[in-house]
Amino acid sequence: MPASSSSIPFERYDEEFLSLTEQVTSKLRPLDPAASSLPPTAEADIKMAYNLLLQADDLLKQMGLEARGEDDPLVKRDLLAKVRVCKTRLANLRDDYEAAKNHVDRSSLGLNPDIMELGGGNNYHRSNNNQHSKDRLLSNTDSLQSQSETLAHARSIMAETEGVALEITEELSRHRETISSAHNRVRQVTGMTNRARRIVQSMSRREVQQKLILYGVAGTIILVFLMLIFGMFR
Numbered sequence: 001m002p003a004s005s006s007s008i009p010f011e012r013y014d015e016e017f018l019s020l021t022e023q024v025t026s027k028l029r030p031l032d033p034a035a036s037s038l039p040p041t042a043e044a045d046i047k048m049a050y051n052l053l054l055q056a057d058d059l060l061k062q063m064g065l066e067a068r069g070e071d072d073p074l075v076k077r078d079l080l081a082k083v084r085v086c087k088t089r090l091a092n093l094r095d096d097y098e099a100a101k102n103h104v105d106r107s108s109l110g111l112n113p114d115i116m117e118l119g120g121g122n123n124y125h126r127s128n129n130n131q132h133s134k135d136r137l138l139s140n141t142d143s144l145q146s147q148s149e150t151l152a153h154a155r156s157i158m159a160e161t162e163g164v165a166l167e168i169t170e171e172l173s174r175h176r177e178t179i180s181s182a183h184n185r186v187r188q189v190t191g192m193t194n195r196a197r198r199i200v201q202s203m204s205r206r207e208v209q210q211k212l213i214l215y216g217v218a219g220t221i222i223l224v225f226l227m228l229i230f231g232m233f234r
Helices: 005-031 042-068 073-108 113-118 121-126 128-232
Strands: none
Touching (some): 005 073, 042 073
16 A cells, blocks of 8 residues: 555654664663673663663654544554554563663672672671662662653553543544534435425415416306306397
């Protein structure tokens, strides 16, 4: 099916979204928790990935608006399906980002399990207090991270709710137009019926008038005929 002119911006948004997600993937790949070490640019990469995710989220909202504004039902269905696929991809990237961020945060606090195993028992006892401080910092970080995830989830729900509300509004608008069109057709039919009724009434009046004229002419003829007969026998 050839793309309609209104879906051209959507295709551009789709290409840009794909480019952003590929950039996010390239930034998160070296930060995989399974990796033995992190690159020196880990913190910069995680910030860049976060900014790219924000851009992708904004772009996804624009794609949703373009899809819901499509007039052709078939094209609209296909575009909304693409938006759902992009939402799933973005959600997966967010999960990857959260895992990578936790990994970077733990590494920045010195909580690398391999490093701790390499330290001797005496070193462990000497750094016990520091370890408790790091644990508290990590707990606070996890709490903040959980709150951030809750807010992100809430924003996602709000965006989806907004999209559903827009779709419902569009459906109601289409139903309103259909009802208005039906009312107009009913008014047109009613007007035609009234005109037909007036025509029938006018024809009935003409018929009555014609009958009265015929009766009058017949009565006049009979009267004249009687007067002639009366004159002849007078």
